[in-house]
Amino acid sequence: MDTYYIDGKFVSEDEATLSVKDITVLRGFGVFDFLITYNRRPFRLEKHVARLENSARHIGLELNHSKKEICDIVMQTIEKNPDHKEENIRIVYTGGISSDGVTPQGNGILMVMATPKHELPEWWYTKGTKIITVDMERFIPEAKSSNYLSAVFAQQKARSLGAVEAIYKDKDNRLLEGTTTNLFAFKGTTLITPPSGILSGVTRDAVLELLEKKYDIVLDFIPQTDLAGMDEMFITASNKEIVPVIQVDDTLIADGKPGKKTLALMADWKAYTTAYGLGKAD
Numbered sequence: 603m604d605t606y607y608i609d610g611k612f613v614s615e616d617e618a619t620l621s622v623k624d625i626t627v628l629r630g631f632g633v634f635d636f637l638i639t640y641n642r643r644p645f646r647l648e649k650h651v652a653r654l655e656n657s658a659r660h661i662g663l664e665l666n667h668s669k670k671e672i673c674d675i676v677m678q679t680i681e682k683n684p685d686h687k688e689e690n691i692r693i694v695y696t697g698g699i700s701s702d703g704v705t706p707q708g709n710g711i712l713m714v715m716a717t718p719k720h721e722l723p724e725w726w727y728t729k730g731t732k733i734i735t736v737d738m739e740r741f742i743p744e745a746k747s748s749n750y751l752s753a754v755f756a757q758q759k760a761r762s763l764g765a766v767e768a769i770y771k772d773k774d775n776r777l778l779e780g781t782t783t784n785l786f787a788f789k790g791t792t793l794i795t796p797p798s799g800i801l802s803g804v805t806r807d808a809v810l811e812l813l814e815k816k817y818d819i820v821l822d823f824i825p826q827t828d829l830a831g832m833d834e835m836f837i838t839a840s841n842k843e844i845v846p847v848i849q850v851d852d853t854l855i856a857d858g859k860p861g862k863k864t865l866a867l868m869a870d871w872k873a874y875t876t877a878y879g880l881g882k883a884d
């Protein structure tokens with residue numbers, strides 16, 4: 603049984619409760635963040651907590667914990683789950699209880715849930731994946747809010763079409779980001795990733811740091827009409843890391859195999875995160 607932190611107490615997962623009156627339940631008003639561990643060291647914890655604070659600022663949610671307090675609670679939650687080899691960690695800050703059921707009153711609840719990290723299918727990484735595009739955009743895309751309605755819709759559509767992810771597209775048919783991933787494309791030695799209208803992914807930032815000296819980096823949108831001209835594509839996220847993309851809707855990317863630069867990045871990522879887990883990289 604996993605141990606969670608809920609509003610000041612460590613409890614077994616089957617004893618974890620939240621008021622039905624919390625406006626995260628009633629209105630989808632709250633924020634969350636998600637990270638994983640390498641060798642049980644949480645990956646870029648401070649950056650995830652800074653993003654949680656930023657998400658809260660964007661939606662007007664008051665947090666009653668400092669960044670340090672939240673980081674300490676995450677570390678304690680990891681220690682309370684010694685049988686997990688690696689963790690998936692969800693930090694949730696709810697909207698709290700509101701007397702009129704809609705106005706936030708600054709009494710939100712902090713929850714930290716640690717569950718064992720599960721492996722994703724091997725073929726995603728060896729054969730590459732299909733993704734689809736959807737004509738949807740997230741409300742306040744800079745925030746990781748508890749309202750992921752568009753993600754639930756888009757993911758269902760992706761699954762029904764044999765795809766692993768759905769990419770939001772703006773009114774000008776430009777690709778922005780996935781439901782839980784950021785998007786990258788290589789054209790020659792230029793790496794392109796959308797600049798705005800997205801969640802600033804912690805994995806995306808780390809990938810940009812790893813590649814900034816190797817390639818020209820261009821922060822730009824990826825028009826749907828340019829997809830056929832891309833040499834490689836991949837998506838990134840904390841739990842998925844770097845996933846090669848070989849097809850977007852009906853368009854094959856290059857020869858329909860994971861690209862060489864993407865495979866090299868995956869190897870660099872493995873080396874970097876192994877060093878991170880050993881405390882030899884930050």
Ligand SMILES: Cc1ncc(COP(=O)(O)O)c(C=O)c1O
Nearest residue numbers: 782783784801803804805839840
């Ligand atoms: C909308 C969205 N974009 C991008 C990401 C990737 O962010 P990260 O690399 O920090 O996991 C996520 C993560 O869940 C997300 O929800």
